[in-house]
Amino acid sequence: DAGITQSPRYKITETGRQVTLMCHQTWSHSYMFWYRQDLGHGLRLIYYSAAADITDKGEVPDGYVVSRSKTENFPLTLESATRSQTSVYFCASIPLLAGGFNEQFFGPGTRLTVL
Amino acid sequence: GQQVMQIPQYQHVQEGEDFTTYCNSSTTLSNIQWYKQRPGGHPVFLIQLVKSGEVKKQKRLTFQFGEAKKNSSLHITATQTTDVGTYFCAGNPYNTDKLIFGTGTRLQVFP
Numbered sequence: 617d618a619g620i621t622q623s624p625r626y627k628i629t630e631t632g633r634q635v636t637l638m639c640h641q642t643w644s645h646s647y648m649f650w651y652r653q654d655l656g657h658g659l660r661l662i663y664y665s666a667a668a669d670i671t672d673k674g675e676v677p678d679g680y681v682v683s684r685s686k687t688e689n690f691p692l693t694l695e696s697a698t699r700s701q702t703s704v705y706f707c708a709s710i711p712l713l714a715g716g717f718n719e720q721f722f723g724p725g726t727r728l729t730v731l
Numbered sequence: 732g733q734q735v736m737q738i739p740q741y742q743h744v745q746e747g748e749d750f751t752t753y754c755n756s757s758t759t760l761s762n763i764q765w766y767k768q769r770p771g772g773h774p775v776f777l778i779q780l781v782k783s784g785e786v787k788k789q790k791r792l793t794f795q796f797g798e799a800k801k802n803s804s805l806h807i808t809a810t811q812t813t814d815v816g817t818y819f820c821a822g823n824p825y826n827t828d829k830l831i832f833g834t835g836t837r838l839q840v841f842p
Binding site: 647649651656657658659660661664666674675706708718719720721722723724725 | 737740766773774775776819828829832833834835
C-alpha cells in the first residue's frame, strides 16, 4: 500500500531549465493538489484537480503547468525555473465522500533548489 | 483574497506547560481542519470540525470552531516533547473546493 508518492525527493536545477515533479496516488482519490511550502508562508496552493482532465488554479499558479490525464497521476512542471521557485513541494489527495470534504493525504514532499 | 492567519508564529514552552494556537479566517468557512507537521516531515491530518461552536477532544488536544465559523483554536494540555512540530489550520470557504491553509504555528517543547 504505497499511498501517495512523489519523485524526485530532492532536485537541484538551474535557472531557465524545465523541471517536472511527479505525484502518484494508489487510492483513486478524486482530488489532487500541489502546494509549495516556504518559511513564513505556510502551505500555498499552486494548482488542484477535481478529476482527470479537470484542473484549476490555486493561489500561486504563475510559472507552473499541470496536467491530469490519469486519475492516479498529477505532474507539476516548472516551464522555466526561477530562483524564487526554490521551495518544498507537496502533493496531496483527498477522496470526495458524501457529506463534504475529508482529510487530505500528503506525499513526502520534493525539495527543489534552483540555482 | 481569502486569508487564514495563525498566531503565534512560534511558541517555545517547557514540557508540562499548556499551549494554544489561534486561527482566523477572513471569510466564513464550511469546515476547519487541523494538521501537524513534524520537522522534516509532511502535514498529517489531526481532525475536522464542521459545526458552529463545535468542540472536539483528542486526549490532551482540544479543538474548537468559532460560532461565526471564521476562527478556530487548538489547545494542548501539559505538552510533551512529542508535541514538537508545526500546527496548521485549514478551511474550505463556502462555494469553493479549495482548502486554504493557515500560516502555521511552530511549537518547540523543552524537556
